[in-house]
Amino acid sequence: MPVAEKIQGFIQRASWIREMFEAGDRLRAEVGPENVFDFSLGNPDVEPPVEFKNILQELAADKTPGLHGYMSNAGLPETRSAVAEYLSDEFGLNFSSDDVIMSVGAGGGLNVALKTILNPGDEVIVSSPYFVEYNFYIDNHGGEIKVVDTNPDFTLNLKNIEAAFTGKTRAVLINSPNNPTGVIYPEENIRDLSALLEGISSKVGRPVFLISDEPYRKIIYDGVVVPSVFAHYKHVISVTSYSKDLSLPGERIGFLAIHPEVPEKNLLLGGLILNTRIIGYVNAPVLMQRAVARLQGKSVDIGIYKRRRDIFVKGLKECDYDLIEPQGAFYLFPRSPIEDDVAFTREMQKENILVVPGSGFGKPGYFRLAYCVDEKMIEKALPGFKRVRERLK
Amino acid sequence: MPVAEKIQGFIQRASWIREMFEAGDRLRAEVGPENVFDFSLGNPDVEPPVEFKNILQELAADKTPGLHGYMSNAGLPETRSAVAEYLSDEFGLNFSSDDVIMSVGAGGGLNVALKTILNPGDEVIVSSPYFVEYNFYIDNHGGEIKVVDTNPDFTLNLKNIEAAFTGKTRAVLINSPNNPTGVIYPEENIRDLSALLEGISSKVGRPVFLISDEPYRKIIYDGVVVPSVFAHYKHVISVTSYSKDLSLPGERIGFLAIHPEVPEKNLLLGGLILNTRIIGYVNAPVLMQRAVARLQGKSVDIGIYKRRRDIFVKGLKECDYDLIEPQGAFYLFPRSPIEDDVAFTREMQKENILVVPGSGFGKPGYFRLAYCVDEKMIEKALPGFKRVRERLK
Numbered sequence: 004m005p006v007a008e009k010i011q012g013f014i015q016r017a018s019w020i021r022e023m024f025e026a027g028d029r030l031r032a033e034v035g036p037e038n039v040f041d042f043s044l045g046n047p048d049v050e051p052p053v054e055f056k057n058i059l060q061e062l063a064a065d066k067t068p069g070l071h072g073y074m075s076n077a078g079l080p081e082t083r084s085a086v087a088e089y090l091s092d093e094f095g096l097n098f099s100s101d102d103v104i105m106s107v108g109a110g111g112g113l114n115v116a117l118k119t120i121l122n123p124g125d126e127v128i129v130s131s132p133y134f135v136e137y138n139f140y141i142d143n144h145g146g147e148i149k150v151v152d153t154n155p156d157f158t159l160n161l162k163n164i165e166a167a168f169t170g171k172t173r174a175v176l177i178n179s180p181n182n183p184t185g186v187i188y189p190e191e192n193i194r195d196l197s198a199l200l201e202g203i204s205s206k207v208g209r210p211v212f213l214i215s216d217e218p219y220r221k222i223i224y225d226g227v228v229v230p231s232v233f234a235h236y237k238h239v240i241s242v243t244s245y246s247k248d249l250s251l252p253g254e255r256i257g258f259l260a261i262h263p264e265v266p267e268k269n270l271l272l273g274g275l276i277l278n279t280r281i282i283g284y285v286n287a288p289v290l291m292q293r294a295v296a297r298l299q300g301k302s303v304d305i306g307i308y309k310r311r312r313d314i315f316v317k318g319l320k321e322c323d324y325d326l327i328e329p330q331g332a333f334y335l336f337p338r339s340p341i342e343d344d345v346a347f348t349r350e351m352q353k354e355n356i357l358v359v360p361g362s363g364f365g366k367p368g369y370f371r372l373a374y375c376v377d378e379k380m381i382e383k384a385l386p387g388f389k390r391v392r393e394r395l396k
Numbered sequence: 397m398p399v400a401e402k403i404q405g406f407i408q409r410a411s412w413i414r415e416m417f418e419a420g421d422r423l424r425a426e427v428g429p430e431n432v433f434d435f436s437l438g439n440p441d442v443e444p445p446v447e448f449k450n451i452l453q454e455l456a457a458d459k460t461p462g463l464h465g466y467m468s469n470a471g472l473p474e475t476r477s478a479v480a481e482y483l484s485d486e487f488g489l490n491f492s493s494d495d496v497i498m499s500v501g502a503g504g505g506l507n508v509a510l511k512t513i514l515n516p517g518d519e520v521i522v523s524s525p526y527f528v529e530y531n532f533y534i535d536n537h538g539g540e541i542k543v544v545d546t547n548p549d550f551t552l553n554l555k556n557i558e559a560a561f562t563g564k565t566r567a568v569l570i571n572s573p574n575n576p577t578g579v580i581y582p583e584e585n586i587r588d589l590s591a592l593l594e595g596i597s598s599k600v601g602r603p604v605f606l607i608s609d610e611p612y613r614k615i616i617y618d619g620v621v622v623p624s625v626f627a628h629y630k631h632v633i634s635v636t637s638y639s640k641d642l643s644l645p646g647e648r649i650g651f652l653a654i655h656p657e658v659p660e661k662n663l664l665l666g667g668l669i670l671n672t673r674i675i676g677y678v679n680a681p682v683l684m685q686r687a688v689a690r691l692q693g694k695s696v697d698i699g700i701y702k703r704r705r706d707i708f709v710k711g712l713k714e715c716d717y718d719l720i721e722p723q724g725a726f727y728l729f730p731r732s733p734i735e736d737d738v739a740f741t742r743e744m745q746k747e748n749i750l751v752v753p754g755s756g757f758g759k760p761g762y763f764r765l766a767y768c769v770d771e772k773m774i775e776k777a778l779p780g781f782k783r784v785r786e787r788l789k
Binding site: 004005006007009010011013014017044046048050051056058062063065066068069071072073074107108110111112113114115118119120121122125136139140143209210212238241251252253254255265266267270271273274277278280281282283284285286287288289290291301358368 | 439
């Protein structure tokens with residue numbers, strides 16, 4: 004066998020994803036791609052801000068020697084410093100450039116963070132529904148995932164989290180605004196979780212980390228504020244990327260930030276920087292580091308996503324889908340009208356509509372819609388949603 | 397403790413590297429950076445080819461939507477296809493775009509390859525001297541490194557490799573042109589190694605892979621040809637990057653290529669693509685994928701490196717250093733005049749010369765010189781090399 008046993012198992016278990024993609028390709032071939040309503044992909048379709056394109060042109064024209072060379076594994080000093088300044092403003096804390104490590108997207112950053120802190124068999128608590136790549140990221144570095152349920156409104160259930168703690172718990176990993184629900188965990192969630200982590204860390208005598216995966220932090224609506232994870236706790240590693248807010252997912256640029264006042268900071272930083280190197284990332288792509296240094300606080304036009312959310316939520320409610328109106332990210336996570344969410348997905352395909360079953364996020368009985376598509380497509384798809392809802396009454 | 401035990405151990409063991417860097421920084425502060433002769437870094441100083449800069453400007457000006465979005469984890473079809481065409485020409489085999497997976501540099505590619513094939517405890521044979529990051533890359537995925545000696549001329553010693561095989565051997569990892577020696581493993585090395593791997597794979601009933609790390613393949617002199625690793629064996633994964641031949645190390649762009657006729661190819665490809673995603677790379681940086689698609693076969697001006705090699709080799713031989721004149725890469729690996737190569741490194745620092753001890757490449761008693769510096773610096777440093785040589789007679 005040419006691949007490791009575990010990898011072969013992963014490939015087999017991922018076969019339903021491949022089937023779903025194949026079903027989509029088959030549909031596109033049958034009815035034409037313009038007649039397929041694809042809500043399955045979280046690939047931002049809104050173009051990067053015009054400032055990005057201008058800066059990219061300036062950088063491309065720059066003839067300074069060494070622009071594409073290696074730098075410190077942690078990233079360019081000027082980029083780390085620009086990020087630190089932005090974070091200091093955002094969170095009212097004094098971040099220095101040392102507290103920021105540039106990463107190959109948030110996926111890269113999460114792997115660096117997990118490899119840094121996990122001893123073999125250490126556990127990481129995740130609240131469902133969740134981005135299932137976390138399973139792999141935690142397993143990559145010898146950890147074990149412990150999945151607990153959220154509340155019915157998809158906010159964190161602190162009792163469930165508390166009950167999942169064991170002597171091996173090393174971190175709680177959260178994602179807000181959340182993929183797949185779009186829900187933002189409220190301030191009291193973060194405060195209570197911080198207090199819980201503080202208490203348990205003291206009790207077990209080693210820090211339990213709060214890892215916060217925040218790539219949707221700027222994709223928010225209705226004037227909400229995403230609570231700071233740094234406000235009540237110090238063993239925090241925040242991980243994010245510019246994939247969603249600048250629409251640059253293919254460029255793989257993001258960063259990790261640690262709390263400026265975390266104890267034994269140099270050791271933690273040393274571990275994060277070492278792992279950036281030894282997992283093979285070496286450094287985050289340098290041209291994009293130069294670009295984002297000049298784009299702090301910028302984002303794509305969020306109004307575009309908001310209009311889509313409003314149309315989609317209204318339309319789905321009108322044909323009697325049970326869903327929570329989310330205030331962030333670009334996903335909806337309605338309840339499936341039938342228990343079997345995978346069967347529901349197949350039913351939707353009959354209307355040329357592609358959605359992802361909740362099982363793909365550890366939450367059967369629901370389905371995810373990504374609205375990274377033109378609002379006209381949403382409007383054109385709504386009658387199909389209605390027909391399926393009526394058929395499945 | 398905020399970091400995993402293993403990571404803390406790694407940080408401690410890497411302390412001599414930090415000391416070396418600190419010694420360099422101290423020297424630069426004391427005598428001025430222009431008076432420090434730094435041969436310690438393999439960071440290409442030759443600028444990328446002018447075609448690269450032109451293409452980058454065109455890409456930056458391109459307003460086509462979706463240019464910075466996600467694509468298949470394996471990379472852009474047009475880039476994979478351009479690479480496949482180039483490889484087909486170079487190796488006289490029929491590579492298709494499926495046989496090529498774009499990666500986040502060669503470091504990323506090696507991690508993807510190793511994670512794909514290694515079961516826990518599987519062994520990987522490496523010939524010393526070698527790039528010591530391999531220790532980490534193999535350990536990252538549960539493997540064990542087995543280091544064997546090369547011949548006195550730094551070519552592969554097949555007897556040593558054969559003797560290192562056990563039932564757990566999963567791969568032999570080679571690097572030619574080699575870092576740190578600059579030596580190119582000759583055709584008969586590759587042929588004999590292939591025959592050995594063929595025989596052992598049959599005997600143990602599972603394929604033993606040849607992983608070939610080839611980022612210096614185009615940095616070669618004197619009209620030599622780097623032998624093809626695809627010529628005599630099919631369980632080959634070649635890994636490379638554009639870091640050295642296009643001088644783009646900070647941009648993290650490279651690829652993996654497999655033999656077009658490898659058995660169970662779809663399973664191997666499935667594993668490689670899955671791991672590209674789940675180690676967190678997701679995909680290789682997309683703007684650079686677009687750039688390198690149009691730069692196949694291009695490289696920096698190799699003549700610059702050749703002149704430096706010639707000056708350096710001649711100068712060192714004149715003051716009686718024992719070294720092999722290499723035909724590739726941009727490194728020299730002379731014997732240390734004293735057994736203790738770390739002590740020799742400190743002696744060189746007294747002349748404001750920074751070199752890396754052979755111990756840093758698993759080969760005590762030698763030292764590495766990277767000539768990614770202006771030839772004037774080499775000339776100015778030679779008297780210092782001479783003085784040290786005389787002091788240590």
